[in-house]
Amino acid sequence: MQNLYPLFERNRILKKELLWSLRDYSFAHIQLEYQEYDQGILRGYDIKVRENDLVIGPGIFKYGTFVCLQTEEELVPYTPKEELQYLRMKVEVDKTSQDYIAYKMEYYLTTDEKTEENEFELCRFHLRSGARLRDQYRDFGDMETEYDTVNLIHSEWGGLGGKTLSPVIVKYFAKIVLESENSQSEDRSFAYLCLTQPGAVPVHVLASYISKRSGMRIGDAVNNQVIYRSMIGIIKEIQKGREGSAGTRRERHKILVD
Secondary structure, three states, X not given: OOOOOOOOOOOOOOOHHHHHHHHHHHHHHHHHXXXXXXXXXXXXXXXXXXXXXXXXXXXXXXXXOEEEEEOOOEEEEOOOOOOOEEEEEEEEEEOOOOXXXXXXXXXXXXXXXXXXXXXXXXXEEOOOOOOOOEOOOOOHHHHHOOOOEOEOOOOOEEEEOEEEOOHHHHHHHHHHHHHOOOOOHHHHHHHHHHHHOOOOOOHHHHHHHHHHHHOOOOOOOOOHHHHHHHHHHHHHHHHHHHHXXXXXXXXXXXXXXX
């Protein structure tokens, strides 16, 4: 077994063996890096609202065992509807050519709740007539607002050990924890992990933290909504503790003044 690395120098001709090496290395590297990840979004795919379009940012997606790259933005027009809309990606595999296999990704909006095996949710929203769709949130609980808000809770991210929660949600939680004076050391350690983790935090890590922090047992079949709502509960607990601590300090101040 050997690895060939071409020497890119003037007047040197790349032989077919070196071209094969470049081909194998470029594909094998990314496949090996994500071989233990579940299928779904791996990196990127930021969803933004730009006037009347949903903008899907560049990213990496895994379908089956193959890792697909999206290198440019994709735009999907949207209009208000009096029902829930789903932004989905559909992946089709074309094996008709003898020279290559093509993985085709199509992005579209639908009101159909059902999905096929080759369809993946990127976000959902319920936009009313006359309202504006927004991708900015007032607070952590606002990410689940029913109307006129991009909801990323059900977006299908692939992580180590299974599907997991969007990094946008997890990092937002982590920032709130670090800004809270009353957060505990375990909260801060978890927050630092979330902010430095490339890609999505594995679902078993999220479940373990929530179980120990809240005392609520979370099984292997946990879904994104359960994790998100558990995080809301933890933030409320931290904030209540902070308010209590502030009240205690004010009371001590009064005693000292007297």
